[in-house]
Amino acid sequence: MANKIPKRIPYFPGCSMATTAKENNQSLNAMCQSLGYKLVELKDWNCCGSSSAHSLNHDLAVDLASRNFSLVPKGKPMLVACPSCLLRLRQAHHRLCQSYDARVRYEHKWGRPFDPTLEIIHYFDLLEHVGLEKHPHLRTLNGLSFVTYYGCMLAQPPDMQHYKAHRGLMEKALIALGAEEKPWGYGARCCGTFLSVVRPEVVTPLIDEIMVDAVQSKADCIVTACSMCHLNLEMRVTSKKKIPVMHFSELLAIALGDAGKKDWFTRHLIDPIPLLRARGIL
Amino acid sequence: MPKPALKLKKLDKSFADKVNRLAHTDSRMCFQCRACYNTCPFVQAMDYSPPAILRLVLLGQEKTVLNSTTIWTCVGCNTCSTICPQRVDMAAVMDALRQIALEQGVMPAQPEALIFHNAILDSIKKYGRTHKLDVMIRYKVKNLDLFSDVDVGLKMFVKRKLDMLPSRVKNLVQVRSLFPNGNGNGKSYGK
Numbered sequence: 001m002a003n004k005i006p007k008r009i010p011y012f013p014g015c016s017m018a019t020t021a022k023e024n025n026q027s028l029n030a031m032c033q034s035l036g037y038k039l040v041e042l043k044d045w046n047c048c049g050s051s052s053a054h055s056l057n058h059d060l061a062v063d064l065a066s067r068n069f070s071l072v073p074k075g076k077p078m079l080v081a082c083p084s085c086l087l088r089l090r091q092a093h094h095r096l097c098q099s100y101d102a103r104v105r106y107e108h109k110w111g112r113p114f115d116p117t118l119e120i121i122h123y124f125d126l127l128e129h130v131g132l133e134k135h136p137h138l139r140t141l142n143g144l145s146f147v148t149y150y151g152c153m154l155a156q157p158p159d160m161q162h163y164k165a166h167r168g169l170m171e172k173a174l175i176a177l178g179a180e181e182k183p184w185g186y187g188a189r190c191c192g193t194f195l196s197v198v199r200p201e202v203v204t205p206l207i208d209e210i211m212v213d214a215v216q217s218k219a220d221c222i223v224t225a226c227s228m229c230h231l232n233l234e235m236r237v238t239s240k241k242k243i244p245v246m247h248f249s250e251l252l253a254i255a256l257g258d259a260g261k262k263d264w265f266t267r268h269l270i271d272p273i274p275l276l277r278a279r280g281i282l
Numbered sequence: 283m284p285k286p287a288l289k290l291k292k293l294d295k296s297f298a299d300k301v302n303r304l305a306h307t308d309s310r311m312c313f314q315c316r317a318c319y320n321t322c323p324f325v326q327a328m329d330y331s332p333p334a335i336l337r338l339v340l341l342g343q344e345k346t347v348l349n350s351t352t353i354w355t356c357v358g359c360n361t362c363s364t365i366c367p368q369r370v371d372m373a374a375v376m377d378a379l380r381q382i383a384l385e386q387g388v389m390p391a392q393p394e395a396l397i398f399h400n401a402i403l404d405s406i407k408k409y410g411r412t413h414k415l416d417v418m419i420r421y422k423v424k425n426l427d428l429f430s431d432v433d434v435g436l437k438m439f440v441k442r443k444l445d446m447l448p449s450r451v452k453n454l455v456q457v458r459s460l461f462p463n464g465n466g467n468g469k470s471y472g473k
Contacts (some may be wrong), residue, residue, distance in 0.1 A: 014425070015412040020438075044450045046410040051358055052399035053406075055380050056471045058304070063460040064406070087360070157363035157371045159306065179320040190323045190359035194402075197421065198394045199355070200431065202327040235434055267441050 003120070005129055009037035010072050012089070014082035015047050021227030023264035027253040028081055028123060034256035035130050039079060042071050046084040051194050052168045057097075058233055062102060063109070065092030069118060070110035077119035079126065081249075083153040083226045087160070087181040089120050094159055108144070122250075124166040124225070133176040137255045140178030142279045146246075148174075149210070151191050151229040166218075170223060170248055177255040184217040186210045191232040200236065207236040215241045225247050234269035244272035254281055294342035301339050304378035312336050318362035318372050328352040332362055332372050339375070340471035348383040352376075353435070354392035384471050397424045400471055410451025415444050445458055 009032075010254035017025040032039050045068050053061040065088060080086040093189045097116050101263045106114045148170040156165055171181050189210060192203035210233065214222050224230050225248040233245045250264055262282070265273050302309055316402040318332045325331050329351045330338065338347045347353070353376055383390065390396045401420035405412045418435065422428050438444045451457055 011425055015449070019409065019445050020366075020443045022442075044452050046457050047406045047412050049406070050402055050412060052402035054377055055358070055399050056384060056396075056403065057462070058377070058381065060460060060462070064457075067456065067460070148322065152359040152361065153334040155360035157360045157373055158366070158369040188361075190357065190361060192323070193357045193359070193396055194395075195324065195327075195357050196354070197418070197431075198392075198398050199327060200353075202324060206323055235438070267443065269437055269441055269443075 005037070005126060006076055006200070007036065008038045008040050009079045009126070010042050010076050012042050012045055012068060012078055012080045012085065013082070014080065014085040015050070015080050016227040016231070021230060021247070023267045024227045024230070024247040024249055026261070027247060027264055028249040031249050031253040032123070032126070034253070035126075035135065037126065042068060042078070045071060048088040054091070056093075059087055061088065062092045062095050063105075064207075065089050066106050066110065068121065068182065069093065069096075070112060071117070071119060071276070072093070072115075074115065077121050079121050079123060081123055082228070083122070083151065084228060086120065086122050090163065091161060093118065093120060122166075126192060127169065127173060127252075128164075128166065132173045132252075133261050135256070137177055138257050139255050139281070141174065141251060141255055142178060142281055143180055144178075144251075144275075144279045144281060145180040145182050145218065145220045146174060146223045147182050147214050147217050147221075148187050149214075149222050149226065149229060149233070149245075150187050151189070151225040151226050153226060154188050169180075173248075174223065174251060177251070179251070182217040182219040184213050184219070186213050191226075191229040192236070193228055193232070196232045196236055203232070204236050204238055207233060209240045211237045211239050211242050214243055215239075219243060220279070221246045221272065223251060233242070237270075244268065244269055244270045244275055246272060288341060294344070297342045297344045298340050299376050300382065301375060304381060305371055305374035307369075307374055309336050309339055309370055309375055311368040312340075312366075312370050313368060315367060317365045317367065321361045321365050323359065323361065324355050324357070328355050332356075332376075335379070336370070336372070336375065339379075347379060348386065348388045349391055351391040353379045354390045354395040367405065394425055396471070397421055400424075401459075403471070405448075407458055409448040410454055410457040411449050412446035413445070414449075415446065416448060420443075 028041055049061045049064040103114045154165045196203040221243050222245045230245055306354045314333055322332055335352050356376040360373045389404050398421050401417045405417050
C-alpha cells in the first residue's frame, strides 16, 4: 500500500471535516504541509453516503462513492481523513472490483474507465510512509499524557482485512514527539455514531463509561483521529470529571511546526486551552 | 408431548440464501461462539442479540427478524465483523436485513433510525453533502420531537460547530441522478 505518494495528494475531506470539524481539517492540512505534502481538495466531491446510504440502498452507496472516484486524476491515490468515509469508499471500490455490472454502470455513468488500482489511503498511511519518528520536529509535547481513542477505526470486516490496520500508530507517533501514553481499555469502543442522535439515552452512559475510564487512567487528554468520535465524546459526556478530547492532527501540527492556532481549540466543547497552556505547548 | 415451536422440515432456507447473497457473506458458518454478542456495544438496546438474529435468519424466521429493533439499532461499527472467527460479516447482514425490511414495507420497530437515515439522504440529495443543521431540523420535525437536545445544539452553535450555510456540491444534477427518484423531490425510503 502506498509505495509512492505524490507531493500533491488528491484529498477527500468528507462532510464532517468540511463543517463541524474544521479545526481537524485545518490542523491536518498544516501538519501535511510541515511534512512536505500538499493536500489538494478533490474538485466538487460529494458525501460518501455516510452510515445511511449503505443502510438503505447498496447501489446508492456505491454510486455516491463512484462519483468521487471518477474525480481523482489518473494514477494518483486519494487521501481520506475520516475513518468512516475511508471504510465506505474502500467498500464501494471493493464492490466495483468484484462486480462486472457495477463497473459497466460506472463507465456508463462517468464516461471514463474504472481504475481498479486506485489507492484509497488514510493519512495514517502517509504518516507511516514518511516515518514520523525520523522526521525533525520543532516542538516536543512536553510530557503531555494521553490515551488513544481509535473508535471503530481499527475494525475490519472480512473483505477489508487486506488493508493495514494501524494499531499503535498514534501512540508511537505521540511518544516520539515527547508525549506519554497511559494504558486504558476503551481505545476501540464504538462512539455510537448516529445513535447519539437517535437513542441518546443509550449512547450517553457508554460515552460516560469511556470518559470515566480515561479520567481514571490519569491521562491529560483523549486523542482521536475521527471527527465523529470527537463530537460524540464531547457532546454526550455528562460525567462531572472530564478531560479534553484532542484531534490527533492538532497535536501533530503543534509539534511539527505550526504553533497550533488558538482558533482550533476554541471550537472544542471541552476547553483544552488551560491544559495546553499548563504544559507549555500553546 | 409439547408442540414444537418450529417444524424443521418446513424451514424456509431461501431467506438465509437471500441475506447471504445481499451481504456477500456466509452466515451458515456461524457456530454461535457469541463473540459478536460479547463485543457489541449496543446489545442492551436490542430485542434480539446479533447471534440470535443470525440463528433466526438460518431458521427462516423472516417476520421476527425484520420486526426486530436490532436491525435498526446496529450502527455498523464492524466490531462483530472484525472479531468473528468464522468471517461472518455481521454488519453486512444487518445492512441486508434493513434493505429487505424496506423492500417489503415492514415498518421499523425503531422508526427514529429510519427517519434519521432519510434525513441524511434528503440532505445529500439537496446539497450533495450532509448539512448537520438541516439534518437535525428534518429529523426533529419528522420525529415530532422539537425540544430535546436544544441545549446540546446551542452549545454546538456557540462553538461554531453548527454551520448555518451548507457546504455544497456544484454539479447537483449529477448527484441527484444517483437517487432512485432522481429529481431530488422523490419519496423517502420505507414509506
